Amino acid sequence: MLRFSQHQKPSANLPLSHDFKPKKTRTSRKQKIGICVIVSIFLLLLWTRSGTSSKYDDDDDYSNIDNLVKDGSGSIKYDSDTELTDHDIDTISEASNEQYNLEIYDLNNYQGTPFAKDNEEIVLLCIPLRNAEKVLPLMFRNMMNMTYDHKLIDIAFLVSDCSEDDKTLETLFKYSEAMQEGKLLQLLDQEEKKSKDSGISGSSDLYLQYMPKDYIDNVKNAYSPPYHEEYNKPFRSVQVYQKDFGQAIGQGFSDRHDVKVQGIRRKLMGRARNWLMYTALKPYHSWVYWRDVDIETSPGDILQNLMKFSNGFDVIVPNVWRPLPTFLGNEQPYDLNSWIESEQGLELAKSLDEDDVIVEGYAEYPTWRVHLAYIRNPNGNENEIVDLDGVGGVSILARAKVFREGSNFPAFTFMNHAETEAFGKLTKKLGFKVGGLPHYTIWHIYEPSEDDLLQISTMERKKRRMRDRKGG
Ligand SMILES: Nc1nc2c(ncn2[C@@H]2O[C@H](COP(=O)(O)OP(=O)(O)OP(=O)(O)O)[C@@H](O)[C@H]2O)c(=O)[nH]1
Numbered sequence: 001m002l003r004f005s006q007h008q009k010p011s012a013n014l015p016l017s018h019d020f021k022p023k024k025t026r027t028s029r030k031q032k033i034g035i036c037v038i039v040s041i042f043l044l045l046l047w048t049r050s051g052t053s054s055k056y057d058d059d060d061d062y063s064n065i066d067n068l069v070k071d072g073s074g075s076i077k078y079d080s081d082t083e084l085t086d087h088d089i090d091t092i093s094e095a096s097n098e099q100y101n102l103e104i105y106d107l108n109n110y111q112g113t114p115f116a117k118d119n120e121e122i123v124l125l126c127i128p129l130r131n132a133e134k135v136l137p138l139m140f141r142n143m144m145n146m147t148y149d150h151k152l153i154d155i156a157f158l159v160s161d162c163s164e165d166d167k168t169l170e171t172l173f174k175y176s177e178a179m180q181e182g183k184l185l186q187l188l189d190q191e192e193k194k195s196k197d198s199g200i201s202g203s204s205d206l207y208l209q210y211m212p213k214d215y216i217d218n219v220k221n222a223y224s225p226p227y228h229e230e231y232n233k234p235f236r237s238v239q240v241y242q243k244d245f246g247q248a249i250g251q252g253f254s255d256r257h258d259v260k261v262q263g264i265r266r267k268l269m270g271r272a273r274n275w276l277m278y279t280a281l282k283p284y285h286s287w288v289y290w291r292d293v294d295i296e297t298s299p300g301d302i303l304q305n306l307m308k309f310s311n312g313f314d315v316i317v318p319n320v321w322r323p324l325p326t327f328l329g330n331e332q333p334y335d336l337n338s339w340i341e342s343e344q345g346l347e348l349a350k351s352l353d354e355d356d357v358i359v360e361g362y363a364e365y366p367t368w369r370v371h372l373a374y375i376r377n378p379n380g381n382e383n384e385i386v387d388l389d390g391v392g393g394v395s396i397l398a399r400a401k402v403f404r405e406g407s408n409f410p411a412f413t414f415m416n417h418a419e420t421e422a423f424g425k426l427t428k429k430l431g432f433k434v435g436g437l438p439h440y441t442i443w444h445i446y447e448p449s450e451d452d453l454l455q456i457s458t459m460e461r462k463k464r465r466m467r468d469r470k471g472g
Pocket residue numbers: 127128129130131132158159160161247256268269272291292293294335394
C-alpha cells in the first residue's frame with residue numbers, strides 16, 4: 001500500500017533550516033538544541049496550519065501524480081509508515097529507514113507574477129555581508145519592516161572575509177534567532193538603550209550634527225513605532241552561510257572605492273553572490289531579492305511595489321541615493337551601477353582588452369551613460385520605469401527564472417563588465433527585460449570618507465576656537 005499526502009504549498013516537508021555552525025564557534029550546544037526545537041515547532045505549526053494535506057488511498061493510483069502536477073499543487077510526500085510494493089520500491093530508488101520525500105514541482109508555477117502576495121509566491125532574500133556588524137541592527141529592522149508576508153520569505157546570508165575582530169557572524173546568528181522567536185525588536189531596543197546610556201557612540205557620531213535636519217528626523221521616524229502587523233513575525237526560514245573568498249581589499253569607504261581595485265573586488269563579489277544564490281535557490285522560489293546591508297530607509301512594501309512591474313520586466317531595481325552632510329549638499333545620487341548603455345560606452349568597450357572591466361561612475365571610464373540615479377525627480381511619478389543595461393546590487397528584485405535560465409553575477413569579464421553590471425547585460429542577452437525606477441528611491445547610509453572626516457574636524461576646531469574666544 002502506498003500512501004502519499006499532497007501539499008498545496010511546498011512548505012511542511014521542506015527544509016526550514018536554521019542550523020549552521022559558525023567557523024569561530026560561539027554557539028553553545030544548548031543554543032543549537034534550542035534552535036532545533038524552534039524549527040521543529042515552527043515546522044509543526046506550518047504543517048498543521050497548511051491544512052491542505054490530504055491523504056490518498058492505494059486505490060488512487062498513480063494518475064494522481066499527473067493530476068497533482070497539472071494542478072501545480074507542488075509536492076508529494078511519501079510517509080515512512082507506508083507499505084511499499086516491489087513496484088514502488090523499483091520506482092523510488094532511495095528508500096531510507098525513517099522517511100523520504102518525493103517532491104514534484106510544476107516549475108511553470110514558480111515564475112513570479114504581479115500578484116505575488118495574493119498568490120503566496122515565495123521570495124528568496126539574499127544578503128551578502130562582510131564586516132557588517134555595525135549595520136546589522138539597521139539591516140534587521142529593515143527586514144522586519146517588510147510588509148510582504150514574512151512566512152513567504154526565505155532569508156539567506158553569506159558572510160565572507162571578515163576581519164579577525166569582527167563579529168558579523170555571531171551577531172547575525174544572535175539576531176536571527178531573536179527575530180525568529182519574535183524577540184528581536186526588544187533585543188535591539190535594549191542594546192540601543194544600553195549603548196546610549198554608556199555614551200559609547202560619542203565622537204564617531206559627530207558627523208550627525210552636520211547632516212540635514214529633515215533627513216535625520218525622517219530616519220528617526222522610520223525607526224520608531226507604530227510598526228506594522230507583520231513586523232515581529234518570524235520569516236519562513238533563515239540560513240547563514242560562511243565562506244571566505246580571499247577578499248583582501250579593505251571594507252572601509254575609501255579603500256573599497258579606489259578605482260584600481262574595482263575589477264578584482266567586483267569579480268570576487270560576483271563569485272560570492274553566485275555561491276549564495278546557487279546554494280539557496282530552491283524550486284519553490286518564484287523571486288530572488290538581493291539586498292545590501294547598508295540601506296538606511298526603504299519603503300516597507302518595496303517587494304510588492306517592485307513586483308508590480310513584473311508584467312513587463314523580469315529584473316527591477318529602485319533608485320538609490322544617500323544623504324550628505326549639509327556642507328556637501330544634503331544628498332547625492334549613489335548607486336551609479338544602474339545605467340543605460342551609450343554609444344560612447346560601447347566605443348570605450350571596443351578599445352579595451354577583452355578582460356578589462358569598465359566600472360561605471362569613475363572618471364577613468366568616460367562612458368557618458370545615463371545613470372538611473374541622475375534621472376530622479378523627487379516629485380516624479382513612482383510608477384515610471386526605464387530600460388536598463390547595467391544594474392547595481394543594492395536592491396535587485398529578479399524573477400527566479402532569470403537565474404534558472406542561466407543568468408548570474410559574472411565573476412569574470414563579460415562584455416567588459418563584472419558582477420551586477422554584467423548581470424544586467426547577461427540577463428538582457430538571455431532575452432529578459434531589465435528595468436529601473438527613477439523616481440522610487442531607497443536611501444543608502446552615509447559613511448563619512450576620510451576627506452569628509454578631516455573637513456568635519458577642521459570645522460569642529462574652528463567652532464571650538466570661536467567658543468574659546470567668546471568665553472575668554
Ligand atoms: N559575502 C561578501 N559580502 C560582501 C563582500 N564585500 C562586500 N560585501 C557585502 O556586499 C554588499 C555591498 O557591499 P559594499 O561594500 O556596500 O559595496 P558596494 O555596494 O559595491 O559599494 P557601495 O556602493 O560603496 O556601498 C554589502 O552588503 C556588503 O556587506 C565580500 O567580499 N563578501
